[in-house]
Amino acid sequence: MTSYDLSASTFSPDGRVFQVEYAMKAVENSSTAIGIRCKDGVVFGVEKLVLSKLYEQGSNKRIFNVDRHVGMAVAGLLADARSLSEVAREEASNFRSNYGHNIPLKYLSERVAMYVHAYTLYSAVRPFGCSFIFGSYDQDDGPQLYMVDPSGISFGYWGCAIGKAKQAAKTEIEKLQMKDMTCRELVKEVAKIIYIVHDEVKDKAFELELSWVGEVTNGKHELVPKDIRVEAEKYAKASFPSSVAGEEGNCSGIST
Amino acid sequence: MDSQIKGVSTGTTILAVTFNGGVIIGSDSRASIGGYYVSSKTINKLIQVHDRIFCCIAGSLADAQAVTKAAKFQISFHSIQMESPPLVKAAASVLKELCYNNKEELQAGFITAGWDRKKGPQVYTVALGGMLLSQPFTIGGSGSTYIYGYADAKYKPDMSKEECLQFATNALALAMGRDNVSGGVAHLVVITEEGVEHVVIPGDKLPKFHNE
Numbered sequence: 001m002t003s004y005d006l007s008a009s010t011f012s013p014d015g016r017v018f019q020v021e022y023a024m025k026a027v028e029n030s031s032t033a034i035g036i037r038c039k040d041g042v043v044f045g046v047e048k049l050v051l052s053k054l055y056e057q058g059s060n061k062r063i064f065n066v067d068r069h070v071g072m073a074v075a076g077l078l079a080d081a082r083s084l085s086e087v088a089r090e091e092a093s094n095f096r097s098n099y100g101h102n103i104p105l106k107y108l109s110e111r112v113a114m115y116v117h118a119y120t121l122y123s124a125v126r127p128f129g130c131s132f133i134f135g136s137y138d139q140d141d142g143p144q145l146y147m148v149d150p151s152g153i154s155f156g157y158w159g160c161a162i163g164k165a166k167q168a169a170k171t172e173i174e175k176l177q178m179k180d181m182t183c184r185e186l187v188k189e190v191a192k193i194i195y196i197v198h199d200e201v202k203d204k205a206f207e208l209e210l211s212w213v214g215e216v217t218n219g220k221h222e223l224v225p226k227d228i229r230v231e232a233e234k235y236a237k238a239s240f241p242s243s244v245a246g247e248e249g250n251c252s253g254i255s256t
Numbered sequence: 257m258d259s260q261i262k263g264v265s266t267g268t269t270i271l272a273v274t275f276n277g278g279v280i281i282g283s284d285s286r287a288s289i290g291g292y293y294v295s296s297k298t299i300n301k302l303i304q305v306h307d308r309i310f311c312c313i314a315g316s317l318a319d320a321q322a323v324t325k326a327a328k329f330q331i332s333f334h335s336i337q338m339e340s341p342p343l344v345k346a347a348a349s350v351l352k353e354l355c356y357n358n359k360e361e362l363q364a365g366f367i368t369a370g371w372d373r374k375k376g377p378q379v380y381t382v383a384l385g386g387m388l389l390s391q392p393f394t395i396g397g398s399g400s401t402y403i404y405g406y407a408d409a410k411y412k413p414d415m416s417k418e419e420c421l422q423f424a425t426n427a428l429a430l431a432m433g434r435d436n437v438s439g440g441v442a443h444l445v446v447i448t449e450e451g452v453e454h455v456v457i458p459g460d461k462l463p464k465f466h467n468e
Contacts (some may be wrong), residue, residue, distance in 0.1 A: 097353070098349060098350065098353055099334065099343070099345070099346035099349050099350065100343075100345045100346060100348065100349030100352075100388070101343060101345055101346060101349075104338065106339075107337065107338060140374050
């Protein structure tokens with residue numbers, strides 16, 4: 001299997017492009033991010049691992065604003081993710097400049113996915129090592145949620161997870177009846193899922209970054225207000241089954 | 257004004273009016289050179305840029321045709337990428353970008369009107385330098401100066417289709433009656449969710465007013 005994985009411009013004999021698969025591995029090394037779409041909006045939750053007590057609270061953002069009505073949560077190589085957020089912002093801005101209205105999320109997601117895909121074609125560059133989840137709310141089209149991965153494809157979802165605990169998170173997400181929930185109810189569930197999938201043993205402290213966009217914010221994507229976030233984290237900690245070893249005492253759950 | 261336009265110009269009367277459930281876009285059909293010679297009695301100034309979106313053109317005919325051709329292509333491509341019919345606002349924005357970015361070379365103004373699922377019937381004016389304005393109805397071209405009074409007095413929001421047709425026909429007839437560079441036949445297009453209907457009224461069948 002050597003030599004088929006040296007560049008993105010080479011297929012392996014069994015039809016795989018190893019560089020793209022390795023890029024996806026980079027995403028799996030990163031901490032978890034989830035996005036869930038409900039009746040009247042979209043909520044993002046990111047488990048931000050705190051590697052040093054010297055970090056400034058609230059810095060090292062993992063959720064970005066791409067346009068007024070669009071948010072983006074990322075996992076993987078953060079430098080790659082940040083430069084792609086600029087690409088997404090330019091796409092949204094050019095669309096508005098040319099066509100006079102908000103960019104539809106499906107189209108934005110496809111454009112960014114096309115850009116990511118271009119980097120999987122050549123040996124001179126490496127694929128982007130990050131996945132992202134886009135969410136938006138528009139009065140006519142309602143809430144939308146799309147995910148783009150390093151291979152350059154985008155799919156629409158009701159709920160999705162990326163990062164190290166994505167399997168566990170997906171299982172939790174599938175238990176929810178998100179189509180009947182409102183954003184306010186969903187915020188608490190998203191916080192709970194992040195707390196559940198956080199691995200107390202391997203990773204110590206984490207900071208929960210929560211954002212939403214929906215009818216509750218009048219179509220504007222923004223970080224969840226502090227009081228609602230505090231309430232959601234309280235609900236998350238209280239929902240822990242008491243048989244879980246290690247308990248929430250170790251979870252410093254530093255919040256902005 | 258128009259005599260400064262080199263070559264064939266559409267000294268013209270154009271208008272677009274929203275009514276309950278749709279929009280009517282209309283124009284005369286005369287093209288002139290220098291205001292002295294009628295180069296065509298029957299040109300089409302209502303260009304279809306998409307299934308439910310029309311544009312009417314004023315100013316230099318060459319410039320207007322070039323711009324609408326480019327806009328038609330861009331809007332069609334945009335609509336296919338979006339996998340849905342384009343918004344009227346998007347079509348008007350495309351025209352506006354073309355007019356604004358090339359304002360030094362161009363001398364053409366447009367009225368864009370149409371129907372889309374999001375906002376229903378709409379009318380947008382794209383002026384010479386690239387201004388974009390949304391209005392319930394609008395009139396344009398050299399002939400429009402003679403009917404501002406009539407339009408302001410007689411327009412009502414939420415008219416029925418018949419009332420609106422009568423309003424548009426009267427307005428065009430009055431303008432064509434006074435403006436020497438507007439004339440020929442009256443072209444009207446009725447755009448609704450269901451479809452597009454062309455009405456052509458020959459010059460002798462237009463409504464007559466006093467002294468005619």
